[in-house]
Amino acid sequence: xxxxYVATRVARSAQRxxxxxxxxAVTGRNLVAIRHSAYWLVVVSGFFEPVLYLFSIxxxxxxxxxxxxxxxxxxxxxxxFVAPGMLAxxxxxxxxxxxxxNFFGRLKWIKLYDAMVATPLRPFEVAVGELGWALIxxxxxxxxxxxxxxxxxLTTVAWAVPALFAALLTGxxxxxxxxxxSTLMRSWQDFDYLxxxxxxxxxxxxxxxxxxxxxxxxxxxxxxxPLTQAVELIRGLTTGRPEWSMVVNVAYLxxxxxxxxxxxxxxxxxxxxx
Amino acid sequence: MLVSVRRTWRGQVLxxxxxxxxxxxxxxxxxxxxxxxxxxxxxxxLDYIAPGLLASTVAQIAVAESMWPVMGAFMWNRAYxxxxxxxxxxxxxxxxxxxxxxxxxxxxxxxxxxxxxxxGAVHSAWGIAVLPIGALLTASLSGVILAYTASITSDxxxxxxxxxxxxxxxxxxxxxxxxxxxxLAVRWAAYVSPLWHAVELCRxxxxxxxxxxxxxxxxxxxxxxxxxxxxxARRRFIKRLGD
Numbered sequence: 001x002x003x004x005y006v007a008t009r010v011a012r013s014a015q016r017x018x019x020x021x022x023x024x025a026v027t028g029r030n031l032v033a034i035r036h037s038a039y040w041l042v043v044v045s046g047f048f049e050p051v052l053y054l055f056s057i058x059x060x061x062x063x064x065x066x067x068x069x070x071x072x073x074x075x076x077x078x079x080x081f082v083a084p085g086m087l088a089x090x091x092x093x094x095x096x097x098x099x100x101x102n103f104f105g106r107l108k109w110i111k112l113y114d115a116m117v118a119t120p121l122r123p124f125e126v127a128v129g130e131l132g133w134a135l136i137x138x139x140x141x142x143x144x145x146x147x148x149x150x151x152x153x154l155t156t157v158a159w160a161v162p163a164l165f166a167a168l169l170t171g172x173x174x175x176x177x178x179x180x181x182s183t184l185m186r187s188w189q190d191f192d193y194l195x196x197x198x199x200x201x202x203x204x205x206x207x208x209x210x211x212x213x214x215x216x217x218x219x220x221x222x223x224x225x226p227l228t229q230a231v232e233l234i235r236g237l238t239t240g241r242p243e244w245s246m247v248v249n250v251a252y253l254x255x256x257x258x259x260x261x262x263x264x265x266x267x268x269x270x271x272x273x274x
Numbered sequence: 275m276l277v278s279v280r281r282t283w284r285g286q287v288l289x290x291x292x293x294x295x296x297x298x299x300x301x302x303x304x305x306x307x308x309x310x311x312x313x314x315x316x317x318x319x320l321d322y323i324a325p326g327l328l329a330s331t332v333a334q335i336a337v338a339e340s341m342w343p344v345m346g347a348f349m350w351n352r353a354y355x356x357x358x359x360x361x362x363x364x365x366x367x368x369x370x371x372x373x374x375x376x377x378x379x380x381x382x383x384x385x386x387x388x389x390x391x392x393x394g395a396v397h398s399a400w401g402i403a404v405l406p407i408g409a410l411l412t413a414s415l416s417g418v419i420l421a422y423t424a425s426i427t428s429d430x431x432x433x434x435x436x437x438x439x440x441x442x443x444x445x446x447x448x449x450x451x452x453x454x455x456x457x458l459a460v461r462w463a464a465y466v467s468p469l470w471h472a473v474e475l476c477r478x479x480x481x482x483x484x485x486x487x488x489x490x491x492x493x494x495x496x497x498x499x500x501x502x503x504x505x506x507a508r509r510r511f512i513k514r515l516g517d
Contacts, residue, residue, distance in 0.1 A: 045437045056445035061305065063455045064314045078308070199293060203300035213304060 022121050026129025027136070029112075046097055047141050050090040051148065057208060058082035071212040076239060083154045084163070084235035085207030087145050091167040092198070092227055094141045095175040098134035100194055104182040106130075113272055123268035127261060131175045138171030139164070155238040163237040166250075170230040173253040176260025177226070183267035201227035206235075229253055290382040294331040295389055298324055301450065302393075315452075317397075317481055324395040325476035326449030328386050328404055329411060332379045333469045336412040337440050339378055340419035341432045344371065349427065354515060364515040368420070368507055375416045376409050383408040396480045403479040411472040414496045417503020424510035448473045471495050 062068075062078035069075050106112040113126050146160040146167075155163065181194060204218070205211075205227035211219055222228055233249035236242055302320030309319040347353040357367050383405055390396050446460060447453065447470040453461050464470045471492040474485040485492060 041434065045434060048437060049441065052442055052445050056450060057301075057305075060446070060451040060455055061301075061309065064309045064312055064319075064451055065305075066312045066314075068308060196292075200296060203296055204304075208301065209304035209308065213307060 019122075019125055023125045023129040023132065026116065026121065026126050027132040029129075030133040043137060046094060047090070047144060050086040050093070050141075050145065053089075054079070054083055054086045054148075058086070070210055074239075074241065079152070080154050080239055081210075081235070082208060083149050083152075084238040085205075085231045087142060087149070087163070087167055087238070088170055088205075088227060088230040088234050089202055089207060090141045090145050091138050091170040092174045092201075092230065094138035095134045095171040096178045096194070096198065098137055099130060099175045099179040100182045101191065103130055103179055104185055104188075104191070107182070107271070113268070117272045123272050124265040126272075127179060127265040127268055131172070131179065131261060134175040135168060135171050138175070139168055142167035142171070149238065156240070159237055159240050163234055166230070166234045166237055169250065169253050169257070170234070173226060173230070173256040173260070176257040176264065178260070179264040180260040180267065183264055183271060201225050206231045226253070226256060290331060290335050291385055294327050294382075294386055298327055298389070298393075317483070318395075320393060321395040321397070321481060322477075323450055324390045324393070325404060325480045326473045328383055328390070328408065329469060329472040329476045330444040330447070330449045331386060332383055332408040332411050333415055333472070334440060334444060335379050335382060336375060336415045337419050337436070339375055340416045341423055341435075342429065344420060344423045345426075345429050345432075347371075348424065348514065358515050364511040365508055367515065368504075368511045371420065372413070372416060372504070372507075375412055379408055379412045380405060390480065398480065398482045400478075400482070401480040404476045407472055407475045407479065410493065410496045410500065411468060414468045414472075414499035414503060417500055417505075417507045419503075421503065421506035421510045424507065424514045443467045443469050468496055468499050 058079040058081075062082065065078045067075060068078045068081060070081075113123075116126050117123060142164055146155070146164055149155045150157055150160055178194070182191075185191065204214075204222050205225050206222070207227070211222050211228060214222060229249045229252045233246050233253070236246050298320065302318075302323055306319030306323075309315065315322050348355075354367055358364065387396070387401065387404055391401070443464075446456060447464045447467045449469075453464045453470060456464060471487075474487070475489065475492050477483055478485040478489065
C-alpha cells in the first residue's frame with residue numbers, strides 16, 4: 001500500500017523534475033515511509049545503544065579509572081575520551097543500518113528500486129537519494145548525541161559544531177562504502193561479515209582505549225580501519241585539540257565516500273538496468 | 275531441534291563465542307590496563323569482567339533463543355503444530371524446548387570457561403560452578419520469555435525488548451563495573467535483574483570474592499524466577515497449543 005502510494009508520488013514528481021529533484025524524491029520516499037509504520041520506533045531506538053555504552057563504559061567503568069593520560073601526555077577524563085568514540089559509532093551505525101540492511105531489503109526483497117527505475121529516475125540518483133536519507137538519519141543521531149555531550153560537560157558548543165560536520169562526513173563515508181557492499185551481497189547471511197567487522201571496530205578502533213596502547217601488530221591494522229579515522233577526527237574536535245593529522249582523516253573518509261558511491265551506482269546500473 | 279542446528283552452527287559460534295571473547299580481550303586487555311593502574315578492584319580487570327561476561331552471554335542467548343526460534347515454531351514453520359499432532363502434549367514440548375535451551379547455553383559457557391582459564395582468570399577450582407550457575411540463569415530467564423512469546427502473535431516487540439531491557443541489563447548489572455557506582459534507582463533495577471545475581475555467583479566461583487548476598491539468597495532468587503517462569507510458560511503453552 002505504502003509502497004504503491006510512494007512510487008506514484010516519486011513518479012509524479014520525477015516527471016517534471018531535474019536530477020536534483022528526482023534524487024530528493026527518493027529521499028522523500030523514506031520520509032513518507034517512516035510516518036506510516038513502526039519503522040520510526042526502530043529508527044529512534046537505534047539512538048540509545050551508543051548512549052547506553054557512554055553511560056556504562058564511559059561513566060561506569062570510567063569511575064574505576066582515576067586518571068587517564070593519553071600517550072602524548074594530555075590528561076582527559078575517561079568519559080571525555082569515550083564520548084567522541086561513541087559519537088563516531090553512532091554515525092557509523094545510523095548510516096549502515098540504512099544503506100546496508102534496509103537498502104538490501106529494498107533492493108532484493110521488496111524490489112523498490114525496480115519500481116523506481118521504471119520512472120525517469122536513474123540508478124545513480126537512487127543511490128544518492130538513499131545516501132541522503134542515511135545522512136538525515138545519521139545527523140539526527142549526531143545532533144542529539146552532541147547535545148547530550150554538551151549537557152554532560154564533555155564538549156563545548158563551539159567544538160560541537162565542527163564535530164557535527166565530522167560526524168556527517170563519517171556517515172557519508174560509511175554510507176557510500178556500505179551501499180557498495182550491499183550491492184555485492186547475495187543473501188542476509190552475508191551481512192554477518194559486515195556485522196562482525198562493525199563489532200570488531202566498535203571494540204578496537206580507538207573507541208575505548210588509545211590505539212597507541214595496542215601491541216604493534218594489531219596497531220597497524222587498527223590505525224587504518226575506517227572507524228579509527230573517524231574516531232580520531234571527532235575526538236580531536238570534541239576535546240578541542242585539533243591536529244594536522246586530521247587532514248589525513250578527512251581525506252580518507254572523503255575518498256571512502258566517493259569511491260563507495262561511485263562503485264555502488266555502477267553496480268546499481270548493472271543490477272537494475274541490465 | 276538439534277538436527278536443525280547442524281545446518282546453522284556457524285552463525286551461532288560467531289555470536290555466542292567469538293563476540294564475547296572479543297569483548298573480553300578488547301575491554302580486559304586494553305581498557306583493563308588503565309583500570310589496573312587505578313587498582314580499584316583488587317583483581318586484574320580482565321579477571322573481574324570475565325565471569326560477568328560469561329553470565330551476560332548466557333543471558334543474551336537464553337533470551338534470544340526463547341524469542342525468534344520459538345515464535346518461528348509457533349507461527350512461521352509451525353514445528354510445534356507438527357509435534358502436537360503426534361502424542362506429545364504441550365508440556366512435553368515446553369520441557370523439550372527448555373532442555374534444548376540448557377544445552378544451547380552450556381556449550382558457549384563451557385568454551386568461554388576454557389578461554390578464561392587460558393588467560394588465568396579462574397582463581398579457584400570452584401570456577402567449574404559457573405556451568406550450573408549458567409544453567410540456573412538460563413532457566414530463570416527463558417521461562418518468562420517463553421511465556422511471553424507463547425502469548426503474542428508478532429515479533430515486532432522482540433527487537434525493542436532486546437534494546438531496552440536486555441542490552442541495558444548486560445551493561446548495568448555489574449558485568450563491567452560494580453553496581454555500587456550506580457545511582458540508587460538504577461541500582462535497584464540491577465538488583466531486580468536475574469543477571470546481577472548470576473554475575474555475583476559467577477564472580478564468587480571464579481575469583482573467590484564473597485558475593486553481595488549469601489550464596490543461598492542469590493540462588494534462591496534465581497530459582498524463584500525459574501519456577502515462576504516455568505509455571506507461566508506451561509499455562510501459555512497449553513493455551514496456545516491445546517486444541
